[in-house]
Amino acid sequence: MKKIFKYSSVLITFVLMLTLFKVPVQAASASVSVSSGQVYVGDSVTFTVSATGAGYVNISGAVNTSIWLENSSQSFTVPTSSEGTLSVSISGVLADFTTEQDVPVSGSASVQVISRPQSQPSVPETPSQPSQSETEVTNTETTTNQEEQNTTQEQEQEDKNQEEKEKQENSEHNLRLASLTVSKGALNPDFDPDWYTYDVTVDSSVSSIKINAEAQDKNVEVKGTGKKNLKEDSSTFEIVTSSSETEETSTYTITVHKRQKGQIVKDKDGDEFEIINEEIPSIEGFEAHTLNIDGNEVNGLYSQTKGIVLIYCYNAKQEANYYIFNEEDGLVESFYIPVTLFSKSYAVVDIPEDEELTTGFKEANIEIDGQTLPGYEFENKDFSNYAIFYLMDENGKSNFYQFERTLNVLQLYSKSASITQKQYLSMLKEKSGNQKIMFGLLSLDVLLLIGLIVLILLYKNVI
Incomplete structure (x- = not known):
């Protein structure tokens, strides 16, 4: 009987020690990432150094400094001035909180800097449209007459x-x-x-x-x-x-x-927009463009670089905005809000259906670079410093962009986000799983400890 108690006690103690130490740990490490693998000359690129553990990290290359990191990260935005490769390397020794050992770390990241393309898409030929010189003359005459009329009214x-x-x-x-x-x-x-x-x-x-x-x-x-x-x-x-x-x-x-009531156009969902067929506020990079919508001439704007046509309309709330118009389909495709963010030109546009954000995000009006724009925030408060925008750049390419409030940095979301939506969901699932495991092991430990105490008491009674 004594042998049974002895072996049982040893077995319970052994299992108890195993479960107590079976807790997920993460060894000390460091890494460096870059916001994009390729940028144009004149653009900026952001390198982010991250560390698990604590210690000084030496940074060399496009960034030269030494920083203290403790389970954190720090970003550095670097401007580009010529073609070539920009690289950042890191090295150092971090203290591992789990093993209490010093761990050497190193890593590097690089970005290719290329010249901006010079070729531009050609303007589609439209026989019914007047030539650019005729349009300029007409617009000049109209503008002059309007200015004279406004001047007279103002004087009166x-x-x-x-x-x-x-x-x-x-x-x-x-x-x-x-x-x-x-x-x-x-x-x-x-x-x-x-x-x-x-x-x-x-x-x-x-x-x-x-x-x-x-x-x-x-x-x-x-x-x-x-x-x-x-x-x-x-x-x-x-x-x-x-x-x-x-x-x-x-x-x-x-x-x-x-x-006077203007001409009505619709989007694919049937929402109506009233065309403002008067003098349209100009936008840098766009030229005057005359459209033919249902047999009526409509004033619009055209960007050769972006390859899009804009019309100026009232929405259902009687708010005047620019809208991207598809001349072939005769439909409004998206709103178009021109903005300048950190000295670069963008436009806030609608997110295509196949790219819409769903789980883990909520719509919000976000303050960025002195203005308030529609965007998205993470529902999880752990990522309250981050916001997401869907923007069209100066070349007409639309992407998700991530804004980091603390560092005041805007980056492409697809490559530079602190966490993607897939990673975000995976992290929540992993966190939930780890919590279940830890609670399960803790419960098992309690039961084993109770069993061990019972065995000790029984063993004493037998003696």
């Missing part, structure tokens, strides 16, 4: 404002308004008691508008407010302030313009 408004200001300065009474509002649209410019002429633009479907106004002096009478019916094009209304003690008056003028 300036004269009107100056006249009213002088009347107010010479008046014994304060005839200024304290407030002036409209029920539809918005005053342009914003209300100022010393500014007397305003423009308001409303949708073509609006048939009436309500004007509200209050005087600074409660004894001053205000006329011309209330509900006003609108004409088909533009309507002008006067809000007159007057004093009951004198015959002096002051006049504020509001001109309401009806925006």
Whole structure:
């Protein structure tokens, strides 16, 4: 009986020791990665040095420094100025937290720097389109006429404002308004008691508008407010302030313009967009382009480098944006938001269906380089420093880009991300599995320990 207790105790103790030390560990190591395997002259590239363990890592090559890393990483952005190969090498000794031993580490990474291609895709021939010189002449004449008209209107408004200001300065009474509002649209410019002429633009479907106004002096009478019916094009209304003690008056003028309904185009999902067929705000790298949509001429923009056509439209929320338009299919393909990030030109565009992000991400408005853009964030708070954008570069190529908030670095997501979606899901699965194993082993250890204690007690009773 004593032998049974003895052997059982030894066996339980042996298994207990095995399970206690069967915990996943990771040896000390270091690595260096690069954001892209190939870049153009003039672009920047980012090298990231990572370490498991603790110690100084010596860095040489395109980056020359020595840094302390402790289960962490650090990135270095390097500009390129000529063709060739940029390399970064690392070396050092790291302390392994598990074995308490010093482990020598080394590694390297390199990137090929090439000249930017000079050849550009040719512009597709469109016999029905006017030549570039004719288009430039037409655009110049239209722009000149519009500028002259705007100058005349501005001068008339300036004269009107100056006249009213002088009347107010010479008046014994304060005839200024304290407030002036409209029920539809918005005053342009914003209300100022010393500014007397305003423009308001409303949708073509609006048939009436309500004007509200209050005087600074409660004894001053205000006329011309209330509900006003609108004409088909533009309507002008006067809000007159007057004093009951004198015959002096002051006049504020509001001109309401009806925006005519534009031509409707759709995307593949059937969503409608209203074309703004007026003067389109210019974008660097694009030239004026005339489209033919359902027999109607539409003003657009064309980029020879990107090979895309843009039209300017209102969406369902009446927000004016650029949109990529497919002339062959006659459909809107994507919104197009031109932005400049870290001195480079990009555009925020729609993500194709076959590349959409799904698990592990959420849509968000993200602040980057002094502006707020639509993008994506990781749902896991461990990656709160990272954000994802889908951008079109200056050559018309669209990719996911990763933004690291701490280092303020924007990189291609496919190669430089701290973790890809597949790796992210794999990491969560591995983490969950490790936790289950550890809890299982801990439970087994507790049971074995209880069994060992019971055997010891029984052994003492037998003796």
